[in-house]
Amino acid sequence: MxxxxxxxxxxxxxxxxxxxxxxxxxxxxxxxxxxxxxxxxxxxxxxxxxxxxxxxxxxxxxxxxxxxxxxxxxxxxxxxxxxGLLEGFPQFIDHEAQAAEIRLYEVGVVPGLLQTPDYAAVLAQGAVRRGAITDDQAEERVTLVAERQATLVRTPAPLVFVVLDESCLRRPVGEPAVMNGQLDRLLEFAELPNTVLQVAPFAMGERRSFDLPVYLLTLPDRSLVSYAESAHRGHLERESAFVLPILTAYHQLQAQACSQAESVAMISQLRKGTS
CATH class of the missing domain: 1.10.260.40 (lambda repressor-like DNA-binding domains)
Incomplete structure (x- = not known):
């Protein structure tokens, strides 16, 4: 043998x-x-x-x-x-599970913390069809999305600030029912007492602070961590000299983005198919 x-x-x-x-x-x-x-x-x-x-x-x-x-x-x-995750991301999600404040900016797709299971599954299966991952890896991606979302309902719950580029809302993912369910999830998220949801509209143009997704965490000891990634690499940054300018740029982004009320109205219009 x-x-x-x-x-x-x-x-x-x-x-x-x-x-x-x-x-x-x-x-x-x-x-x-x-x-x-x-x-x-x-x-x-x-x-x-x-x-x-x-x-x-x-x-x-x-x-x-x-x-x-x-x-x-x-x-x-x-x-x-x-x-199998990008460099720095495993450490980031460990910090995320403990963070006192979470700030996200995402482009193109709804971030994992806000994805419905159906939306996450469609994205994962798209990667399978492209040959980027296996069926087993797709299953694990969907599982990871669900596990990360537990941080939104833990005690004490973190403050969560999310700015979505308008492309996250306009890009169709899956059948209309999948996208409608995802838009409903965003509206539900905006109603939570510990969240703020804003949309960065296309009209912001050059006033947009970031061109790539950005993730910022304030840890329980008030230290800051940032995470950013490209197609093939991720980078976790703990040095305040580098993280503080990103936090400043994030605040500038929030100031220029639509208010939560305006953002909810935009999402509601898309959900009804009137925009």
């Missing part, structure tokens, strides 16, 4: 596979036995053990349940998932 050895230190994916194999063998189980207990095929389990296939959250939880390992595999899966 051929046995492929993995270097657990080579990647989080390899570490997950090696851990799964070790836990299985410690119980004297075959891959067939573990597959039966977890509700997967033995081929699937084999592919995960040797690092050919990415584990999913469902698989990790099934492994914990079958092997009685608490949440060991779920925590290992989170490391695998984070390995």
């Amino acid at each position: 051929n046995r492929r050895e993995l270097d657990p230190d080579s990647s989080p994916q390899a570490a997950f596979g090696a851990r799964l194999r070790r836990a299985r063998e410690e119980r004297g189980w075959t891959q067939e036995k573990l597959a039966e207990e977890m509700g997967y095929s033995s081929t699937h389990i084999s592919s995960v053990e040797v690092g050919r296939k990415l584990p999913t959250l469902r698989l990790a939880r099934s492994a914990d349940a079958a092997l009685g390992t608490g949440d060991i595999f779920e925590r290992a899966w989170r490391k695998v998932r984070h390995a």
Whole structure:
């Protein structure tokens, strides 16, 4: 019998596979036995053990349940998932979950904190069709969106300031029902006591402070963190000398953008199809 050895230190994916194999063998189980207990095929389990296939959250939880390992595999899966994210983003979402204030500016798409599951799924499947990610990775993206949104209802809830470029509202994503549901979600978000939602209209032109998405966090100790990304790289910045000018520019953006009342009216018009 051929046995492929993995270097657990080579990647989080390899570490997950090696851990799964070790836990299985410690119980004297075959891959067939573990597959039966977890509700997967033995081929699937084999592919995960040797690092050919990415584990999913469902698989990790099934492994914990079958092997009685608490949440060991779920925590290992989170490391695998984070390995596929842009540099700096895993650290950013950890900070986001604790932030006292969150400020976002987004272009083109509604940001993850405000996405409905249907909207997030359409975006993820679009990436699958382009060959950018796999079906499993698409599932994880949607799961991550839902997990991040828990920060909006935690206690104490953060103050959340969102400025959306008008393109976020005008760009159709999915069927009309998907987009209508997303617009409804934005209106619901604007009604929350800890949120401010504004739209930066196309008419702002050169008065717009940013051309790319910007994310700013005020942490519980009042320190600031910013995150920005391009198509292939993300950058987390903690140095106040660099973050403070971004915060200033964000305040300038808010001053030039539509008020929340005007923004809600614009979204409502789009939702009714009258604009």
